[in-house]
Amino acid sequence: MLRDEITDATAAAFAGSTVIPDRYVWPDETAGRGSTVVGDEESLKLIPVLDMASLLDGSPEEIAKLGAACRDWGFFQLRNHGVDETVVERVKDSTREFFRLPLEKKKAVGIVKAEDGFQGFGHHFNTSTGKLDWAESLLLGTQPMGHRNMDLWPTELPTFRDGVEKYSLEMTKLKSLLMASMAIDLGIKPETLLDTVQGKIQNIVFHHYPPCRHNADKVIGIPPHTDGLFLTIVLEVDATPGLQVSNGGRWFPVRPLPGSLTVFVGDILEVLTNGRYKSVEHRVLVDAERDRTTIATFQDACVAGMVKPLPELAEVARYISIEKHDYVHRQFQALTERANIVDSLKI
Ligand SMILES: O=C(O)CCC(=O)C(=O)O
């Protein structure tokens, strides 16, 4: 079982029991507690923040900043993102409403196995440690149409479906605009990069990390991981901190920046760019007092059915070429074993 259901006992623990069930208590090592956490002030000074309006203007300084963020961090915060504010507010409202539903209503759209993994409401991936994340999530395939399982799109809430549909289209647009700027930085034709995502899958995952009043330092929202697809764009529904990114062996707390989005380089983007861009390890800690709710949009990509460096960027290929199908298989394996898939592809 790669994903667990949210049970009544889980819901009771999330709701504030003083005793944390053992499956939610993570060893320090797998939770990444062994590494230094950088202070808020230093983190704020160093974490890259980009301006979408300047990228769209073609500002060479901003494009250089984007390149540096993708190379040195594999991550950035994005302000002036240009996504329709009404669409953002509506998808945030729908997400809050969904997680407020009684458990049995959420379980009506519970996890089901899909051709390429899982969709629906439940826990994150369950790894070989057997431990569970302190979070409930709803994973929906959103693009292309054939990837959707409409049985899992809640009908309980009148605006949910329309809100997610519109947000999904906005994310498709924004991803393409970001890729056009990345292509300039990489010195390749925009179409070369855009072709890799054409018709590929987009998933949207809604996460809710309940507060953990008594033992927030024993549980984990999401353990250290890199994102397995091409690019991830995260919208924070509230201003609760918790996200940390790894750089130089230290954890940098990412302060929520109202009105911004957070962008992660995924493993496939690292491979496609032949290692110029780096996928970033990150984790989510749980707050003792406040809920954290986020909406993560994942974009998939491949090069003519393969995960491999783009020929334009591979004078000397630093990663093996692998069929997309085999990549997905390896990725499940890596997730289960908590191994790093990108390392296993390096030549
Ligand atoms: O909720 C967040 O801030 C990050 C989510 C995330 O890392 C993921 O879904 O892979």
Ligand SMILES: [Fe+2]
């Ligand atoms: Fe992630």
